[in-house]
Amino acid sequence: MLPFARITIIGLGLIGSSLARAIRAEMPTVRVTGHDADPAVRDTARRIDLCDDVTDTAGASVTDADLVILCVPVRAMGAAATEIADDLPADAIVSDVGSCKADVLAQLSTALPGRTIIPAHPVAGTENSGPEAGFATLFKGRWCIVTPPDDADPFAVQRLVELWRRVGADVETMDPAHHDMVLAVTSHLPHLIAYTIVGTASDLESVTQSEVIKYSAGGFRDFTRIAASDPTMWRDVFLANKDAVLEMLQRFSEDLSALQRAIRWNDGDALFNLFTRTRAIRRSIIEQGQDDAKPDFGRSH
Numbered sequence: 001m002l003p004f005a006r007i008t009i010i011g012l013g014l015i016g017s018s019l020a021r022a023i024r025a026e027m028p029t030v031r032v033t034g035h036d037a038d039p040a041v042r043d044t045a046r047r048i049d050l051c052d053d054v055t056d057t058a059g060a061s062v063t064d065a066d067l068v069i070l071c072v073p074v075r076a077m078g079a080a081a082t083e084i085a086d087d088l089p090a091d092a093i094v095s096d097v098g099s100c101k102a103d104v105l106a107q108l109s110t111a112l113p114g115r116t117i118i119p120a121h122p123v124a125g126t127e128n129s130g131p132e133a134g135f136a137t138l139f140k141g142r143w144c145i146v147t148p149p150d151d152a153d154p155f156a157v158q159r160l161v162e163l164w165r166r167v168g169a170d171v172e173t174m175d176p177a178h179h180d181m182v183l184a185v186t187s188h189l190p191h192l193i194a195y196t197i198v199g200t201a202s203d204l205e206s207v208t209q210s211e212v213i214k215y216s217a218g219g220f221r222d223f224t225r226i227a228a229s230d231p232t233m234w235r236d237v238f239l240a241n242k243d244a245v246l247e248m249l250q251r252f253s254e255d256l257s258a259l260q261r262a263i264r265w266n267d268g269d270a271l272f273n274l275f276t277r278t279r280a281i282r283r284s285i286i287e288q289g290q291d292d293a294k295p296d297f298g299r300s301h
């Protein structure tokens, strides 16, 4: 049996539009209603027939929903939830896809007291944004981390887990604070490092902009893909997951200082041992199907 019959998606960007496409592809009898704050996004969603219905107001999109998924930037979650509060059916489940979980759970609990709230985070994405960037297979073979509050109804959690499984995700449940620590090191810190490196290179005065672009294949190019990620989304992630990011950044700074020392004192063994360990981590990621082993990330030349 399908876990839900009428799903509303609020925020029709990369993740919201991918979810709409995936639900319609995998569960065609489910009615999908969409809403986005941006009128141009709503127009695009209608033109590309993204949902069964696209409403002009958030309230109108949820009146008969049995599941509402908020797919807006992390710091807009509370405002999006407040907009639907008066029209939300009593038995509807509210979820989200935000990249930080403790902060979002707090926002949703404040905006929707007494409602069934089960946050989740599909660990899948690209550096592109907007309704036309989405695709139905985005979640296939990727993890979705569901972070229920302590007093969550197990049946509601089970229904949400089933939804994510049906769109192809592998699902794990986790405490929201633990999620934020794990993602700080696997996702948020790498983005911060990429933003820093690309910013530093573009600020250098002794190396010209055109040289940075011309010789970008030497590792820099792969950072530029991450550093092209959506500025609104990532501003919100760092502010909403401040504590975990700062803790991981402290650890990273200490490790960077150790590397600096190894280079200064010609400690080749320390460098070699670290690089051997990191190579093994890359192999494990490939073995677990989270990337493929093609050279140069499968680029054609």
Ligand code: NAP
Pocket (backbone or CB within 6 Å): 010, 011, 012, 013, 014, 015, 016, 035, 036, 037, 038, 041, 058, 071, 072, 073, 074, 076, 079, 080, 097, 098, 099, 100, 121, 122, 123, 124, 125, 126, 127, 128, 129, 130, 131, 230, 233, 237
């Ligand atoms: P996106 O492509 O920028 O789409 C977000 C959409 O939400 C925009 O059209 C935005 O309109 C709209 N919006 C903002 N505030 C709203 C509100 N109060 N009510 C209704 N619509 C509103 O962003 P995305 O990449 O899909 O990210 C959405 C969420 O998914 C974020 O919380 C992010 O942390 C999470 N996530 C992203 C990725 C990724 O790789 N991109 C992966 C996993 C999870 P405006 O542009 O006019 O503000």
